[in-house]
Amino acid sequence: MNMNIIRLLLCWVAWLVSMSLVAQQQFLVMEYNVENLFDCRHDSLKNDLEFMPGSPRGWTYSKFTKKVESIARVILSASGEQVPDLVGLCEVENEFCTRTLVRYSPLREAGYEYVMTDSPDERGIDVVLLYQPYTFKLLEKHIINIPTTSIGGRPTRDILHVSGQIVTGDTLDVFLVHFPSRSGGWRKTEQYRLMAAGRLKSASDSIMHLRTNPHIIIMGDFNDYPSNKSLSEVLGAHKPGKTTEPHSLYNLMDGRPRGTYKYRGEWGILDQMIVSGTLLGKGSIRTSYSNARILDFPFLMEEDDKYGGDTPFRTFNGMRYKGGYSDHLPVLLELEIHHSD
Template sequence: MRIASFNVENLFERAVALNQDQWTSNQGENPSRWAAGRETLEIYSKLNALLRKQTYTPADQAQIIEYLIALGLEKSDESKLVILRRNRGSLVKRPRGAPLQVVAGGRDDWIGWLELKREAVDEVATQNTARVLKEVDADIVVVVEAEHRISLCRFNEQVLERIGGRPYDHVMLVDGNDERGIDVGLMTRSLAVIDSVRSHVDDRLGKESVFSRDCPEFHLRLASGEELVVLANHLKSKGYGTPAQSNAKREAQARRVREIYEGLRKTGHAHIVIAGDFNDTPDSGPLAPLLGEGSDLKDISAHPNFDDGGRPGTYANGTKSNKIDYILFSPALFERVTAGGIDRRGVWGGKNGTLWPHFPEMTQASQAASDHAAVWADLDL
């Protein structure tokens, strides 16, 4: 049996501020445009948090105006990157010849939300995403950054089959906490039936959600009669918010995943996989609860038959500092591992795409399947 983890970076639609077509060209990345996209997402997140407050103080109202202007919403409810949806009541007024005004005194005065505008992902890029899954040909795939289950099903039934791949028999994704539509899901062949799913989308640390997306438990029944539990993860990124805040969030998530894992072990589950995009390196402080001293989890990259192709990283150019995608095993399951590796054929690789062989259908960076390589492991199950 083969298990894989792959960050697909959305399949059909992606927030404009996230869409790499906007930030890359044949000449490579444009750092200033990357920065613009990152700034938009940070302001979007801060404004949404502010709009949820029950009461808007004068200082809050001034900050709301500043954020709206920064997002290009001074004169209209729609800009190039975001939309202000207003279903009932009013948040702002735009008097002719006068500055933008916040007229709502708090959350109860209006019904609406801030929404990121979306655009289609390059069709060739979507097909190359399918090619990665075709070539890896795993029986169980943890999928990271799929927009929702309908897209994942459509991708599985239409795109994967169209390029000659084998569609999966079972597809499951539970919407998580990320407003941008980047969720985690699972696809399996018929020999691994999804018996049950437990979501952790509502796990809390104080008043805050622990998981930026979710940490779903997929309980699988294998053709052999054995049970396998898969925890799918996409931990807090380093890209948005201060480093201290991001690290603290990621560490809290890693600690909670460890608690869930240990709870499963105590209730008799011996075969457990934790996989996905952890957004940090193995030696980092935030991942210590999962990978540090006292943890019995085993990383596939530590197996003697693991082939990293000479590059330990899984993201971008595959450097050591870019090892952020993982497949972790409980001890009993690690004993059943026979091989593993990293498949980078869907990643562009360097400014000119020359760091390693990729699919011939990829002629420019925007057509890459993802910035993440797929990680896989073979097990005797």
């Protein structure tokens, strides 16, 4: 065969390979309950006295900065050389904590911007979405209040809804939640999580009707397991099967072994990653059940002296300071971006 023809064929194959690599890229979404990221200053409007230098916890500025650096390490370790495009954080006290993490920790080189809630939660904890402005162009931010006090509950965390445009031109709608606590018993407090799930379902249904091709991600600490009513009945979010419906919700954490949280020796999944069926199809942005995972890096774990096996290496065990990362494990979702010709 003529050498010129061979060279042309080799160039053509190389071009096809390069185009294939360009046509597919990752968009990473992470969620992490960071276990009480509090500063050391008292907010007179919040019940934050347990995280003060003179409190039984003995919370100091050096412990705060260590905590911030630990969270930064987890985010930077999430997926090789690429940092997540979106990071949802639960249990962050205020903007000072967020700004310290983004601007004055090892995370500063990543160039994150952020949006967060300012909830009526009595302890002052909120949810924060970190985003990469070059891969997620912020369009809108909405706050969804959960009126739990109207049915006898305590004020709780708002739901954060953020809309952004990704490189394909598609709009991605992200809901970040931290549902009401189980403190006091899960049966007694279930009504508050059902209310939160109802508000979330209404908001996601609105997006389903508003967008021609809705791409929805719902993530956070639900304080409920995949089989509980808030997820399985109100949201109707289950593990995807062989077929999926574009306008239904699917829980990519449902059915996984182990979990994100260990309670009295039993693993369970409190941190969920839920997507609309459109993201499980063959569109320009897509994912699958196998593209979601729980991050259980060895440095995030320690030996469980009481129940055996391992357990998340947490910051506190009760009031005893351990200097670990969190009592929850993070979850990571990989989206595949396919550019049209």
